Amino acid sequence: MRSKDEGPWKGLGEFIRAQRELAKLSVRQLSEMAKISNPYLSQVERGLYKPSADVLKSIANALQMSAETMYGQAGLLDDDETVDDAINRVEAAIKLDTQLTTEQKDTMMRIYRGFTQR
């Protein structure tokens, strides 16, 4: 994972700073709302550090934007939306189901894949 160049997520800091200034908040004000320290927010805005997901979420909430928007800006969402079709929707729904045991999921997967074999 370790991205070695600093550029890519530097845009995130600029984005946060822009949003903060747009909301007319000081570094300290926003940092307090987001429950992070003010020097750290300053460093994040200048691209020195890559904030973790929960910090991002916290900042997003303080700025009244959705966490997904923030993750998108951070480049943490933009992955392979390769196959958006029904196969993955069914399989994803099964996998996510909290009521099924692993064996039951396995069974449904095998049946489903058997059906969709062509």
Place this chain on the structure above:
Amino acid sequence: MRSKDEGPWKGLGEFIRAQRELAKLSVRQLSEMAKISNPYLSQVERGLYKPSADVLKSIANALQMSAETMYGQAGLLDDDETVDDAINRVEAAIKLDTQLTTEQKDTMMRIYRGFTQR
């Protein structure tokens, strides 16, 4: 988030482990796909560490699920991301699937409802 909530991460590791076993992958196999070390994946699955967002995304990709799904399970997506109506999700996904015949959909519905009857 240095706040007081320290432990509530319970489910994520178990979730990842369940998904990995569902995909019939070893710790080493998945860790290689996700480009993380195998002991670290092991520790994550046992709830010892809280993986960062990009690691989560990487694992999600390796498991062929969307990053948002993974974030949702990790509790990193904004709270209103309720997953408790997974039932409807599975049933809806099956109904909408264009690859299944009516009889096949019926079969999966019966099996699914049989599983979730308690």
Place this chain on the structure above:
DNA sequence: AGCGCGTGCTTGGTATACTTAGCAGACAAG
């Protein structure tokens, strides 16, 4: 001349995410 309060930034440290090297058990084949 101060003083007080605001701004953002630097320093130095701690906590934790993450890695590399290696261990012990299970199973298969020679």
Place this chain on the structure above:
DNA sequence: CTTGTCTGCTAAGTATACCAAGCACGCGCT
């Protein structure tokens, strides 16, 4: 039996996200 190769896990280290304390400036007031 030994040897090789899986499995997951432990131990010990490195890298970095994050915090507390403090610095340097600017602005308004007395």
